[in-house]
Amino acid sequence: MVDWALVFDLFGTFFFAISGSLLAARRGFDIVGSLLLGSLTGLGGGVIRDLVIGVTPTAFAKPIYLVPPLAAMVLVFVLVRVVERFSRTLLIFDAGGLALFCTTGTLTALHAGLNPVAAAALGVTTAIGGGLMRDVVANRVPQLFNPHDIYALPAMLGAALIAVLWQVHWYSAITTVIVAAIVFALRVLSLHFRWHIPRAVADRGYEPPERAS
């Protein structure tokens, strides 16, 4: 039988790794830098999740987790010229990672025995952690804090939905995919329609990340 949780987690790792390797390409890093930024983005959130739970991080326990970042580095190196809308590509893959990791992160935490509130919080941490580290290491203001669209809110909704489905015993591979699809759709639609929520201070403008590229 297929271990769907592992499959979803590996795809989430791959999507985030693509976003990291694309950012590395945009910044002119070399292929090892691309591999490392992809690995940090794809594996970083899960390492934090596993350290909080108290188990050996899967990135170091299961060598198969090193495959998605390697594949992402190669794919970006070979195919990056094919990709036309560069900026959006990074955001779409990032949204895919976000959608999968908020579900698998919450589920891993629930399996480990955390209470539903903590599990959802850890799921959100898993989902936003890798992208946050990617942007911090590449020295730009994290995408997470861009107030012109919504980023963490869909992940929060997805993590909460998974915690509720778990509580009412409706959790399955299918409901997980549906929740991930909702999170992905909300994130991408917010990019397209520039959905946003109130500022922490309404009358103050956003300071754009000057060196972001």
Next chain:
Amino acid sequence: MVDWALVFDLFGTFFFAISGSLLAARRGFDIVGSLLLGSLTGLGGGVIRDLVIGVTPTAFAKPIYLVPPLAAMVLVFVLVRVVERFSRTLLIFDAGGLALFCTTGTLTALHAGLNPVAAAALGVTTAIGGGLMRDVVANRVPQLFNPHDIYALPAMLGAALIAVLWQVHWYSAITTVIVAAIVFALRVLSLHFRWHIPRAVADRGYEPPERAS
């Protein structure tokens, strides 16, 4: 009976969360960004402390730790216009978190069985960790490294005092409050009087954090 260690820790979390939400407001982040930057600032130091000790981080073990960041986000959203001296407000709350966390961090480490030197070092790490992550994530040179006042030194003094008080069995809620008050006073006075200590290289100027705001 009141669990004073928990009370102090929650207030420290709240003070640091205010400083994070204020920085989010200043940068024009939205309310979710304000909640997340407040959470990272308020909970980040304690998560590192608990991971080093080897226990489940309190931020994920006790849901009550999610209340201070939520309260901080709401307070900043509602009251930020009332606050006149914006810059100083952030620094004062940051000083409150620093004062409480260097004491509670050291005590938690001593309770966990670390030797006094390591416990004091971990207390300092707890105290400066959240603010460091706040500034790094918001992409500015950490306040910690501003050489025009003293930041880590009061926390080091407070952590050392707590370790000594613990060794001579004079530790109590009252002595903790006194130590925290001393740390807070030293930090705030250093801001007012621009107390400073020698540079790592005396004849070289400080490169101000250009994008700090």
Next chain:
Amino acid sequence: MVDWALVFDLFGTFFFAISGSLLAARRGFDIVGSLLLGSLTGLGGGVIRDLVIGVTPTAFAKPIYLVPPLAAMVLVFVLVRVVERFSRTLLIFDAGGLALFCTTGTLTALHAGLNPVAAAALGVTTAIGGGLMRDVVANRVPQLFNPHDIYALPAMLGAALIAVLWQVHWYSAITTVIVAAIVFALRVLSLHFRWHIPRAVADRGYEPPERAS
């Protein structure tokens, strides 16, 4: 009998701490900032390594690990004017830390029972982690990602060599020193001859770290 693994680890910590304290000096931080940036650089990689393995980080378990950062801070304060070629000095010490930590990190992971692939990956993480945190905290694009020389590649080679030597039971203090010397030589030669490897995207220039100094 001498515990060579401890000796190598302490020297690696010292070399990285020097690089951190030198960067602090260059940025005009004060002596406490120098101590803290040196500590983060020297101890950060090992803390991540130990957290992943699941043991109390040596930085907090063995007080002797606080000596190298203290010595580095004092040395930089006293001797920095003697040092002529400032920029290269930081890179040479950083290379020394990299060379020692990729070997000791991999060995620590192998001793803890990780499989060879994971152990090599954790050795690389240990080697590049401290310098990465140094640069991120000092708000510059990490040296690691500079495509004009090679940084992580020698560490990857060293970690892989150690894992292989371990597997064939040829591991000893002497082979460790030889591997570290190879890593150091490759890193320093790549700086001198500007060895580089393909970019993640070949026709796109590198965005230099504007505020790096």
